[in-house]
Amino acid sequence: MLLTALHFSHQLLNEVVTSGDHVIDATMGNGNDTLFLAELVGSTGHVYAFDIQEQALTKTRQKLGNLIDRTSLYLAGHETIDENISKHQSIQAAIFNLGYLPNSDKQIITLPETTKQAMQAILKRLTVGGRMIVVIYYGHAGGETEKNEVLHFCQSLPQEQFTVLTYQFINQKNNPPILLCVEKKHD
Numbered sequence: 204m205l206l207t208a209l210h211f212s213h214q215l216l217n218e219v220v221t222s223g224d225h226v227i228d229a230t231m232g233n234g235n236d237t238l239f240l241a242e243l244v245g246s247t248g249h250v251y252a253f254d255i256q257e258q259a260l261t262k263t264r265q266k267l268g269n270l271i272d273r274t275s276l277y278l279a280g281h282e283t284i285d286e287n288i289s290k291h292q293s294i295q296a297a298i299f300n301l302g303y304l305p306n307s308d309k310q311i312i313t314l315p316e317t318t319k320q321a322m323q324a325i326l327k328r329l330t331v332g333g334r335m336i337v338v339i340y341y342g343h344a345g346g347e348t349e350k351n352e353v354l355h356f357c358q359s360l361p362q363e364q365f366t367v368l369t370y371q372f373i374n375q376k377n378n379p380p381i382l383l384c385v386e387k388k389h390d
């Protein structure tokens with residue numbers, strides 16, 4: 204059976220992330236991706252995870268248990284990546300889940316400008332062969348604008364340097380998520 208966007212995002216990460224790698228979860232939420240990445244990078248790797256809601260950090264800390272030692276959890280927007288992560292730090296992979304936190308305040312959403320700022324900061328640090336995955340949820344107010352801007356940003360990346368994939372079930376109702384995977388080919 205074809206993989207859901209969530210499962211496909213994990214497969215795409217699993218293919219390139221190995222022990223000792225440094226990776227970013229740009230939208231921590233309930234910490235599902237932070238935990239998945241913490242398991243992949245092992246005890247010698249590191250996960251940098253960002254969210255603007257205290258609730259996200261609380262949930263993620265609970266989920267991580269002892270694996271918290273291999274993570275840095277920031278109560279800060281992903282637009283602060285340049286302030287929080289050295290520009291010399293190579294990143295093997297990153298993931299965004301855009302939109303709002305399920306079962307939480309639907310007004311607190313990711314926004315096009317800050318999302319693009321974060322994507323730029325990640326792509327500068329991405330290793331050759333590394334991947335940035337963006338899962339776009341856009342059924343909410345403001346979601347359509349963000350979807351269009353993120354698609355435009357990724358479509359405009361130079362093909363000599365990046366390969367960009369989209370994955371979506373196009374006959375599903377209720378705004379099925381769009382997965383984008385940007386893989387770096389050259390520095």
Ligand code: SAM
Pocket residue numbers: 229230231232233234235236237253254255256259279280281282300301302303304305311312313314317340
């Ligand atoms: N990956 C998460 C999980 O496993 O539960 C779900 C993420 S949820 C769709 C989107 C999250 O982005 C919300 O928790 C929201 O608080 C967060 N968010 C909104 N603006 C943000 C920003 N500027 N930087 C980082 N996170 C942000």
